[in-house]
Amino acid sequence: MDLVDPLAEPCAVCGDKSTGTHYGTVSCNGCKGFFRRTILRNQRFTCRFNKQCVIDKNFRCACRFCRFQKCLSAGMKREAIQFERDSIGSPKKRRENSPPLSQSGNVISPPDVCTDVIDNLMEMEARVNQEMSTRYRNSVITSNGAAANASGGAFQPTGAADPGPSSAFTQPVRPCTVEDLNEMSRTTLLLMVEWAKNLAPFPDLSMEDKIILLKNYAPQHLILMPAFRSPDTTRVCLFNNTYMTRDQGNAEFNGFAAFKTSNITPRVLDEIVWPMRQLQMREQEFVCLKALAFLHPEAKGLSPGSQLLIRDARNKVLKALYSYILVQNPEDAPTRYGNILLLAPALKALTQLLIENMTLTKFFGLAEVDSLLSEFILDDLNDQNSAPVSIKQHLASPSFVTSGMINSSSGPNSIINPGSNLDPLIALTGNGNIPLLQLGIPRSSASQDVHVNVDTNEPVMTIL
Template structure:
């Protein structure tokens, strides 16, 4: 009879009892290797990362801690019966061995397996991808608290709270875009508020951000308040052509002129379509690349922050940029050329071109942000748009 028992670590289907508890082959292998090799891991967040079958590889520290918490027994391992690697006695065919070694990091439908084809840079890019996945889940949920900007920035990130994410995000009602309808002013308000809320939670997942003074936090978030929502809206939009951005609830905008909106905000809409949506679709940006580019865009030392904060922001930003370049080079260059060495130069040049084009979009985004903020100030001055108190704090300051 088929085993319906679940793994106590990641809730995938169990393959039986291993080291004292029902567990899947992936968690069994991960636990055995960690104990036998005496490996030590470090959590990049608050040591409470979610561990389930979809993102169980994201944080090895929290995964091992959960193994111990649910009852996996170190003493149940026997060196003679649970070796790491293989000997002449138990040597296995290469394909079978590779399958077993990777069993703890793969599962059918696993997001990180789908979006992380290059393992060399998996550690850095996977952390960013996990952040992005959680941020998008929060964006899709119905949870939207009423709070001040200070309350938002001084609290712990909800994205690092597995209990909150499980209760309010994973099982809460989600937006669906079964039927499309043209966007209204209320829809713009709603999705701007949602994206600003998610932005504050996303910001707090960066270690650099946590160390900043309150003033620096406000300025960095304020600097990102235009461009990060645009990136969210464009990348997560279902593909209805190069002239249409669709929100998760089915509302959309295109090149249709909206006479009730200020001219500056109409112009911003056309910029989003021409300068962001079109290049993203043409370059076929994948999830890892988007997560890294969004982090680079957010960590902008041009924000009005202190010199110390500028240095810390730039350090983290440069590291992510290097990882993104190496990832794109390997993905578009070496990986494609491995079977056709004569085309290496062509593929590497392709990777360099894509990387350069993506990074230089940052300049375009900054210019668009400046023009959009000017349009927002004008709209507020003439009272064309009724901004919420949170939006006014974000754009115009506490006063």
């Protein structure tokens, strides 16, 4: 009788490279960890798209309801989780007693913990970009990780070597205008707040420390997001299918926008996009880079207690990133890890340039600076009279329930906040093209939600 090597078979859930038989079926570490977390934490998920979401290696993080159902249909067994917990002991105790070793003999972070961290970050990124693609409906994400527009064109983001669910958007079709730039900046920053609400230890910080972290990271976010999605070093691509070229001049922009972008765009392309392209940065590495930029314990003004919490969360991301690279690129893991971290100084330098440009523009009255951008990027937290919605209002407002959101504790090794939800409603207000995040609006009392009880595998209908 011929025996089939499980490692030769792809993951039965997502089709990625398997690492053996886990809980009764051949699967990868990602799906193994996802199934295990779901059972141990008794998580309940929902699906917003008729329970028919594509689950493959590019889209496995997009819908946790459909991913869990596919785990069950592929043959994963709940009993195997219970047996493992009862007979072997808690995962935390096992990890403490038997730390895994790298080939060089150095202790590395436990694989399951690292997979949890990156999977959580990927899920957060997928939800943010789902909201962004909903706002700009011309962006049609296809099942192979590419995106096609009406003319059939497509482009891969910087991480083309391993495209993810949140990285595929349509080919940019025209140069951006001042209105495009302002609209995208506002939308990006507002969704950034919702993303931050899901990242531990952010929910546990004081309001003052939350604002410090957001303001410290906001200009970096405005640079990182389009940079990763730019396919080459000729233009910076925005989510709304527009772009900025390195030589884009005053024909497209008026005074303020040209002043703000003319000396930044070439440097973003050369110092951020080009290194990302050379590395063929993966989505998993990008979400870690984002989290590391946000979790900055040395941000000026943070309280000592918050610094400790942020440093601990940052260390978890650092370990997860290195462990991921060690698996994907074992031959040159230290070099690749270092090159990714070396993007941070260039990012900070460009951030300072952006702040200086906006400061000079506002000081000399060259143009009116958007109140929300001013509040996020400039040091005028007390000057909020003209702001439609302030940072404090966003932070104090509840978020919506989203598909696949965790309703139970995420455990000590998680960096995703179990008590927050990411499903913002983007509405058009004012002149019709300035998006504001309308938070704190309750859903209709007649609206319904369907989720699955992981203990009984029965659908449960609830009124929201």
